[in-house]
Amino acid sequence: MLKNPYSNYSNNKIFTASKEELTLMLYEGALKFANQAIIALENKDMEKTNTLIVRVQDIIREFQITLNRSYPISEKLYNLYDYLYRRLIEGNMKKDKEILSEVRDFLRDFRDLWKEAMVLAKNQNKEPLSKEPIAKA
Numbered sequence: 001m002l003k004n005p006y007s008n009y010s011n012n013k014i015f016t017a018s019k020e021e022l023t024l025m026l027y028e029g030a031l032k033f034a035n036q037a038i039i040a041l042e043n044k045d046m047e048k049t050n051t052l053i054v055r056v057q058d059i060i061r062e063f064q065i066t067l068n069r070s071y072p073i074s075e076k077l078y079n080l081y082d083y084l085y086r087r088l089i090e091g092n093m094k095k096d097k098e099i100l101s102e103v104r105d106f107l108r109d110f111r112d113l114w115k116e117a118m119v120l121a122k123n124q125n126k127e128p129l130s131k132e133p134i135a136k137a
Contacts, residue, residue: 020118023063027111030059034104041097053092056103060085080106 017025037052064081067074084103091099 020114020121024111024114024118026059026062027107027114030056030107031104031111033059034100034107038097038100038104041095041100046095049095050092053088053100056107057085057088060088 033052033055037049037056040046040048040052060081064078064085067078067081069075069078084106087099087103090096091103
């Protein structure tokens, strides 16, 4: 039986990713599921809407569980995640597109900030370029 090459690629990507890249993948996944939930809601597929919202909730719970709470900002992030989680429950119960869109927009902002932080961290870890003139051979 042949394995799906995309599945192999995805698994390798996950197993070789840094913690930062895994976090980014989780944000991307949460956004994908939130977008799909909104589409399912528009198509009046309530079962699929529920399943996708629960997937977003699971990712948000993962963010809460793995949050390093030794930093002052951690408590604020935890509370934001908790807010999003509660809004997802409310949006799921009411089947409210506006609530789901609000959560999706927050997730998009978090993802974008995380990407920015990754770039800044990467640039800080680089050695500064030497300001010495290049010696002639």
